[in-house]
Amino acid sequence: MSLERFLSQVVPVRQKLYRFAYRLLGNEEDAQDITQDALMKVWDMQEKMAELQNTEAWCMRITRNLALDKLKSRKYRRHDDLDHAGEVAASHQSNPYTVSEQNDVMSKVHATINALPEKYKTILQLRDIDGHSYQEIAEILDLEMNDVKVNLHRARKAVREKLQNLQVYGI
Amino acid sequence: MEYKVISELLEKYWEGETSLEEEATLREFFSSSHANLPPELLEAAPLFQYLHIESEKQLSWPEEETKAPAAKVVKLSPFRHWMKYAAILLMAVGIGYTFQHRGERQATGDFAYQSDLDNPKNALEETKKALKLLAKNLNKGTNQMQKISYFNEATEMIEGKN
Incomplete structure (x- = not known):
């Protein structure tokens, strides 16, 4: 090259x-x-x-x-939590309560995704954040395309359960 | 009506059957706030908002921001530092001159002497001269010694008389 x-x-x-x-x-x-x-x-x-x-x-x-x-x-x-503890995101919304609640929810989702097993997390991030196709993810992770689909399905399911808990019990 | 479409998409999403476009639609939908969301949409809202924020997040490679502007090339005239060159030239001439003269001196001095000794006749003359010098000095010494021997004889005669 x-x-x-x-x-x-x-x-x-x-x-x-x-x-x-x-x-x-x-x-x-x-x-x-x-x-x-x-x-x-x-x-x-x-x-x-x-x-x-x-x-x-x-x-x-x-x-x-x-x-x-x-x-x-x-x-x-x-x-990351400690490093960014002092940073408060600048926002121009009028109601600080809504903002902090929103940040709170976001950090919970963040924690939920980070708590997933590494493979699930990576697949979910590659697909839902970076918008890679199944084929691309399979190549990046050196997996079969079917494995990618199955793992993505499981990852989403795990996230969904967590979100339901969050919704119902607030945890 | 729209909620129904989204709800179906969401169901497909949980099953892992959505296409990239459909997922983009979902993210787009949840990025703005909606009133009176049905519970199945409400539960997914934080996730899609999070995904939306994350995908919009700009993480940039730091060096690209702080890239120094390319240094301007200044063309230097070769005669700009003429004093430097003059000094170097002067030193070179000085050193050359010194070496040359030292060489000459050695050639006239040492070499001539060397050539004298190479000739056997001259070498003999030189040796004779040296030996004469030695003999002369040695004779000086023996003259003194002779005086001492007279003195010795004199003392012996006196002792003999006694």
Whole structure:
């Protein structure tokens, strides 16, 4: 792979890789590190790129593996809640009560999704936030398309149960 | 009426059978607030609002924002620093001159001496000269020694008399 190819195919995906890493790690600095490492790895394995059909999915897979390694290696602790504890989102809505209630609900949904097993969570995020097709998700996660569908279904079901609890009991 | 369509879409969503477009429709629907939502829609509202917010969230790679403007290339005239070049030239000439003269001096001094000794006749002359010098100095020494020996003889004669 030439530098040109790297610039035209890999560098534009960087933003996506960064978002992906950020979702997995929940921390901007680590996400930047992992994205950088992933790009380095892609550069090192450039001769493999010629055989690939979907460079983007391949890059995302590398990013995911690196991020999961990092999560595993140091008994990684997510500290997004602490890091962002001081930040209060600026809002121009008139009623602070509604705003804080809304934030509260959002953080509960966030926690619900983050509490899912990693595979469910990633599939749900890739599909419902990033809008990837089943085929793309299958390539990124190196799974069968059917597995993706089944896991997505289970993930949504798990979220739905949690949301119902939230709705009915407020927990 | 609209709620019914959304409700059906939502059911499909939970079953994992919606297309990407349908999911976008759901997100779009829930991103604005609606009054009197039926309970099955109400339960899904936070999730879709969350998904909507997350998908709109801009996470940008920091370096792209703080990218320094490309440095302006200033073309330097080669004669701008003429003093530098003059100084280098001067030093080079000075060093060259020194070396050359040192070489010359050595050639006239050492080399001539060397060539004298290479010739056996000259070498003999030189050695003779050196030996003469040595002999002359040695004779000086022996003259002194002779005086001491006279003194010795004198003391012996006196002792003998005694």
